[in-house]
Amino acid sequence: MPKDGIGAPTKRREDLRFLTGNGRYTDDINLKGQLYAWFIRSEVAHGRLNAVNTAAAEAMPGVVRIFTGEDFAAIGGLPCGWQVTDRFGAPMQEPKHPVLVHGKVRHVGDPIAVVVAESLAEARDAAEAVEIDITELPPVLDMKAALAPDAPKVHDDLTSNLCYDWGFVEENKPAVDAAFASAAHVVSLELVNNRLIANPMEPRVAVGDYNAWDDQSTLYTTSQNPHVIRLLMGAFVLGIPEHKLRVVAPDVGGGFGTKIFHYAEEAFVTWASRQLKRPVKWTSTRMEAFVSDAHGRDHVTKIELALDADHNFTALRTDTYANMGAYLSTFAPSVPTWLHGTLMAGNYKTPLIYVNVKAVFTNTVPVDAYRGAGRPEATFQLERLVDKAARELGVCPIELRRKNFIKPDQFPYQTPVAVVYDTGNYHATLDKLLEISDHAGFEARVLESRARGKLRGFGIAHYIEACGIAPSNLVGQLGARAGLYESATVRVNATGSISVFTGSHSHGQGHETSFAQVVADMIGIPATQVDIVHGDTANTPMGMGTYGSRSLAVGGSAIVRATEKIVNKAKKIAAHLLEAAEADIELKDGKFSVAGTDKSVDWAGVTLAAYVPHNYPLENLEPGLEETAFYDPSNFTYPSGGYGCEVEVDPETGEVTILAFAAADDFGNIVNPLIVEGQVHGGIGQGIGQALLEHAVYDDQGQLLSGSLMDYAMPRALHLPFFKVDHSSCTPCTHNPLGVKGCGEAGAIGSPPAVVNAVIDALHRGGYSQIKHIDMPLSPARVWAAMQKN
Structure with a gap:
């Protein structure tokens, strides 16, 4: 087996480009004719949005257009990917989550308007000239106080501030209460799990690019799951068919969960680029991230x-x-x-x-x-x-x-x-x-x-x-609105090198190293012969991305299944080349051999035969070595x-x-x-x-x-x-x-x-x-x- 296969403490191959400044992050992407977006966000936690006056700002140098919530009134809100049913059998209350505020602001940082200009400085300067008229309302911040009958409502169209009241396992409750009533000792504790802000090294960035000649939209974004972003944004927000929407997540500098989600800024730049027929870029400032990135715990x-x-x-x-x-x-x-x-x-x-x-x-x-x-x-x-x-x-x-x-x-x-x-x-x-x-x-x-x-x-x-x-059928019953499988395509080249296209996405976990180790170990070739491709919906199979420590258990398993298909087909080719029964073919250390004999053919010899099929099995076996697998855990x-x-x-x-x-x-x-x-x-x-x-x-x-x-x-x-x-x-x-x-x-x-x-x-x-x-x-x-x- 290769020295850099499974179990080897191999240094991460991707670190060479990161440590030498050769990573390609989303903010490194700058497109011809690119415009810059600056979001104007609410400075109050709760208020009635009366008016947004953009007249003075629109006349400022470099301003191309200023968008407000009225421009997005007919567009779908950001979707929620999981529905919870409460302990009484009712679905959770699910308010609309607009791309830009219209009617009411609901937290400090809620996006109200966006200035799009020729330069970032011009967009920022014009944003200061936009006049926002808000009638402040009492905010509700304490969770228990929010459930009081007279508490201000965050969403006026909901019956209360309660999203759901969930019980699990509900049928256990009488027995649990009885056990406490008869217990020899009862210990209780009240505690807080404090609210956190992820603060990955790389702030979020989104670049929208629309090509009118083929009606194709591309979003470059800092995401842990580009295929999910394409699905949510295309189908539920902007109404763009998936074959007309490409999402690319290049190198991503940390996520910790906060880059799983579909955000308003991604939908905005994609839509604005279609409207303006030019690329539109937004880069979060660190302080902006504090009020626009999803928080944790609480x-x-x-x-x-x-x-x-x-x-x-x-x-x-x-x-x-x-x-x-x-x-x-x-x-x-x-x-x-x-x-x-x-x-x-x-x-x-x-x-x-x-x-x-x-x-x-x-x-x-x-x-x-x-x-x-x-x-x-x-x-x-x-x-x-x-x-x-x-x-x-x-x-x-x-x-x-x-x-x-x-x-x-x-x-x-x-x-x-x-x-x-x-x-x-x-x-x-x-x-x-x-x-x-x-x-x-x-x-x-x-x-x-x-x-x-x-x-x-x-x-x-x-x-x-x-x-x-997982599995997908179970989480579907629990309210998930997406599958939780993973995918991989393994493409073997004629000379024996391999490209693996995975639906998983790395934001610091070392996928390019560990995934290559898995494939190399299965075949018996050096891991340097295996290339890992991820992060682009145009060339990777539909996958659910990276979160919940799923990459190797789910994404790696999909790679294993696809590689197994490759090996099985390669054994058929090797058996023909060696004039032996397929059942007698063994693969070890990158060489196919006939069990009990010294007859063998190396990996590259078989892969070349797959692409130059002059001497090939007569059982209608297709040329080439490329296989795809979708893995849904049990x-x-x-x-x-x-x-x-x-x-x-x-x-x-x-x-x-x-x-x-x-x-x-x-x-x-x-x-x-x-x-x-x-x-x-x-x-x-x-x-x-x-x-x-x-x-x-x-x-x-x-x-x-x-x-x-x-x-x-x-x-x-x-x-x-x-x-x-x-x-x-x-x-x-x-x-x-x-x-x-x-x-x-x-x-x-x-x-x-x-x-x-x-x-x-x-x-x-x-x-x-x-x-x-x-x-x-x-x-x-x-x-x-x-x-x-x-």
Whole structure:
């Protein structure tokens, strides 16, 4: 097998162009005759839009046209890709989401008008001359207050600000309530999952280009799923047939979920280019991104755990308020429901679970999937509650988890929240975590910290994630308005090199390296002979893109299936060339041979015969070697792991310092350990950011106080230790051909509760035993304030 095949820690081939400044990002695209768009956005959270006066601005130099909501009144709004049915059987309330505001603004940053000009400077200058007349209305920001009968309505045409009231599993509720009534112990906790802003390195960019001669529109955009954007925008917003609409997502500098969704700016530049017959480009500023990119998280939850006298978990119930913001972003309704409720069993054999979620409209930026999407929220609730239960019961948090873990011999395990875990070994990941974190030496380190006047604590958290969300027929029943398969076309060239066209899209995951490793390993050729093509709907098969840690489990499986078809056909050709039965042909190390003989033909010899078919099978086999596969998984995959965090707290200031962090993950089989380790490092960094630093804060008028990098704290190198990461606890997935599970979101899921648990442990060891919980982010001010109240 090639040295750079499956399992090799190969450096990412794409990094050469990125690190040398040769990446091609959307903002690098500049077209002949290009115009520039500048969005005029609402500066108030809620108000009646009375008039938009563009007269003075239209007369300014370079202005080509100014568009307002009236221009888009007859055009479809941005579609929501998932419908949730509430616990009473009614569909969610689904308001229109206009491309440009008409009638009413609903959050700071809502797009009102767009100036299109010959230069960016001229567009920006003219925007300042546009006069906006808005009658301000009282904003509604608090989710519980938004549900009061007299609360201002975000959408006047809806009955209330409640999007849906979802119960899962509804038929479990009477039994869950009964279990709590008879429980020996009940532990409860109220907590907040703080609102986050993704802040990828590359801001969003969209360039629309229309060619009148063939009626063809092209959108260049920073997207995680170009085919989905083409489907949503073409079919539901602009009414452009798919064969007349091309979407290209070139190199994308980070996404973390925020580039999954279809945004107004994409629809605008595509439509404006058709109107003006010239390319139109928009590039987000960093501050603009704070009020135009979808935010993440923002849940308020009460969670309760029932235990019997032997400390076995008997029932769990939660009551969550989930902020939707002012509109429904593409996949927003699914995040606090099917991506959250189905994970509330965690790693535990709790027999009864009931989850209630009330999704609420407020005058804030729309909220959607952010790295982990629903699973971090579930894990944080559960792992904070288990830690609190251990403290109230006076038992070890580690041993309480171990006692209630699903055991290895119980897999496949049917949870009470619908999903079936196929494999896992949570005891193994826990043991490995304790080993690599040197938990045995922790007490000695506590004394060392105490001698320096610091409080040291250790926190643990276990997680399970659902990745590769599928199958399509199941998610369709759950409300998904799109399939969740993936696709691949494998094209073998005459000399044996290979081009793989995938519907998955990379925004930092290393697809061009790991996908090539898979194909190279299957055939036995160097990975350098395999090229990965993605990001252009004109030359890749219809795919669902990259999110939810699905790329390798779903996209990679489609590549495997297409490559299997290639190998099967190549064996037929090899059998003919070697004058042998097809059943006797073996492929190893890039060579076809007849079993038990020294007769062979190399890979290139077979591929050349496929394209120069002078000596070819007589069974009507078509020339060429090119195959396509669509892969629709039969189940989710379930990565899991144990995370341990060691912190010091300064009792004088409340400052938290993370001294050590260890992660023991089960990702199933691993294609590239180096890439996996990098993905885990990045996820942990984002999780630590949420736990200690990041928070999107609104004032009582709906102004985003943390609306720039001057006010929104992001993790820096000084906040992060070097992580200890281990992947040796492997239980391969049983239902995809690679046995992989997914790794991209794990770090962001398991790390926040581990950090918070470590801080609470440090405070308890320092005598602050009355502190039961501190909401994220655990800033020095919050920790210090909690200590003063002790």
